[in-house]
Amino acid sequence: MIETNYLVIGSGIAGLTFSVKIAEKFPNRSIVIVTKANEDESNTKYAQGGVAVVLDAEKDSFKKHIEDTLIAGDGLCDTEVVKMVIEEGPKRLEELMLWGANFDLDASGEFDLGKEGGHSEYRVVHHKDITGYEIERALLKRAHQLPNITILPHHFVIDLVTNHHIIDDTSKNISCYGAYVFDQKTDQIFTIKANSTLLASGGIGCVYGHTTNPIIATGDGIAMAYRAKAKIKDMEFVQFHPTALYEAKGESSFLISEAVRGFGAYLRNKKGYRFMPDYDERAELASRDIVSQSIDSELKKSGEPHVYLDCTHLDMDAFKKHFPNIYNKCLEHHINIETDWIPVVPASHYLCGGIEVDKNGSTTINNLFACGECTRTGLHGANRLASNSLLEALVYAHNIFKFHSEHDYQAPNVLIPDWDDEGTVIPKEHILVQHNLKQMQALMRDYVGIVRSNKRLKRAIKHLDLIENEVEELYKESKISTSLCELRNMINVSQLIVEQSLKRKENKGGYFNIDNVKD
CATH class of the missing domain: 1.20.58.100 (Fumarate reductase/succinate dehydrogenase flavoprotein-like, C-terminal domain)
Structure with missing residues (x-):
């Protein structure tokens, strides 16, 4: 058994931000981060677009960003949560930069802000088209500088430890005492006992197979919380990204960023017809739900497996500067976007619902917190506004940190039984x-x-x-x-x-x- 002050499940922006903050504040307290793949493998790493944040008060405002978020959420956002997250944005971005994250600047040294679907202004801070990768790099570097953080890669959390695992626990209020963890390299299962546990386990994209998410996005945190009797809400709101690169031989996985349409790309059907103006006056800059449903309608009418994203009319030098990763990935697939249209198809991208949490990130289970894509905060409502997810993770990780700074969680005085797999066998075939x-x-x-x-x-x-x-x-x-x-x-x-x-x-x-x- 390992005992720790804080158990963090997941090593993306949500888990790492909380861990770095709490480790800096309390150098004598221990943090254990458990992640099932390499320490840098998370949905964060693959986020292309950026962080939506209001930085230019003359051209933009919190009010505009709030309105854009509420419109995208289609009446189901929690207005107070939206206001809180957006107004906290600039401070949280500043912290990221203090930890070493770099974002693109224009010729005058100001932020080179992008505009994405559903946004009324240019407000997306980015690092080329690999923003998440840069944020993950900076946070991991800072985490490794803090001696009270231990990262356990290639460790899979099987289940949370709660009252029903404790024989003599008759409490009616469910509490979390840690987790059972599977070491994938040794095949050993052990217990991590924690004063407080944070689920920052990411999304669910692999449920659909065709997804922009990495193969680790299997909804583990939500499923664990559900089995532990936490409240789960708004799971019907799965956001499909309109433009994943279509691959005839396999599953779509590579994301063609929302920002490419913000840069001026057009969606066309096989006949070359630009169809989005028929569905929404914002055309390609409509919110993701509308663009995905419009593409789905076109595909059903035509029977074709994909539509096209046309970038041939754009300034290619500027495109290569903004989207080098996308440009090169297309070339790998023998698509020269200077002359060729990109075949695209909607793919499972983001879950707007999840584990219900309050503004402090508290779940309906004692000592259990959650942050990031596995949560339902009320920010996204029925549809997430582009580039609000990294922002949400930053703000909620900070709120959870603040809450823990004011509330001292003691080690649980319970005897946790070892994992029992007596009578089980190694399956002969998979x-x-x-x-x-x-x-x-x-x-x-x-x-x-x-x-x-x-x-x-x-x-x-x-x-x-x-x-x-x-x-x-x-x-x-x-x-197991x-x-x-x-x-x-x-x-x-x-x-x-x-x-x-x-x-x-x-x-x-x-x-x-x-x-x-x-x-």
């Missing part, structure tokens, strides 16, 4: 996991995608229940493996998405059900 994974992902894409219906959702829940029964049986009889645990988590997440989709009786933001359309 085909059951892979088969069920592919079946689940195809089910989610076909029945629970951009446009849904009650009939498809009800079919989805029946199929998911069958898959869950098979996987739970396998889980009980098998030695990461792939099996991830599949179990993704099934829990899929069920939550479908169940909460069926309960929503009106179309809002990123959620569209044809049965909710009034005649």
Whole structure:
């Protein structure tokens, strides 16, 4: 067993920001960060766009950013949360820069601000088209400078330790005491006992297979919190990024940033027709839900597997300067964007719902906090405004830090039993996991995608229940493996998405059900 003051699950912007702050404030307290892949592998690393923040008071204002966020959220945002996050933005960005994060400047030395879909002004601070990578680099560098932070890469958290693991705990209030952790290199399972636990475990993109997220985005934190009886909300609001690079042989994964459309690119169908003005007066700069639904409509009408993003009319020297990674990735796929259109298709990108938290990042379970994409804060409502996610992570990590600075969490006085896997065996073949994974992902894409219906959702829940029964049986009889645990988590997440989709009786933001359309 490891005992620590603070257990942080996840090494993206949310987990690292909290860890760095608390480690600087309390040098005699210990922080353990558990992450299931390399320490730099997170959704943060792949964020291309940037951080939406109001810096130019003459051209922009908090009021405008708030209004843009509320419009994108389609009436379901928590206005007080939106106001808090946006007004805190400049301070949190300044801290990032103090820790060494670099952002692009223009010729006059001012921030080279970008504009993305749904924004009324240029306000997105970025580092070329690899902003998340730069933020992750700076935060990890700072974390390694602090001796009271321990990072455990290639360690997978199986489950949170709560009251139901403690034999003599009769308390009706659920508390978190740490987690059971699987060392993927030694196959050993051990306990981390913590005064306070923070879930900063990222998104759920791999539930759909076709996703802009890395392969680690399997909804682990949400599933763990759900099994521990935390409140989970707004799971129906899955945001599909309109423009992932289409790859005929495999799953879409590479993101063509929102900022490319902000830079002036056009969406065209196979015939070359620029269709977005037919759907929204903002055309390509409409919010993501509208652009994704519009592309979905075009694909259904044409039967084609993708549409195109046309950059051929843009200033190529400026494009290469702003988007070198995108330009080179297209070349790798034999697409010269100076003359060729980029084939694109919507892909699962971001979850607006998740573990319900208050402004301090507290969940409905004692001693358990959550931050980042695994949470439902009320900022995004029914649809996230582009580049508000990194901002949300920074602000909430700071709020959780402030709360811990004022509230001293003591070590739990409980005896946590060791992980018991007596009677389990190492499975002789992994085909059951892979088969069920592919079946689940195809089910989610076909029945629970951009446009849904009650009939498809009800079919989805029946199929998911069958898959869950098979996987739970396998889980009980098998030695722990990461792939099996991830599949179990993704099934829990899929069920939550479908169940909460069926309960929503009106179309809002990123959620569209044809049965909710009034005649």
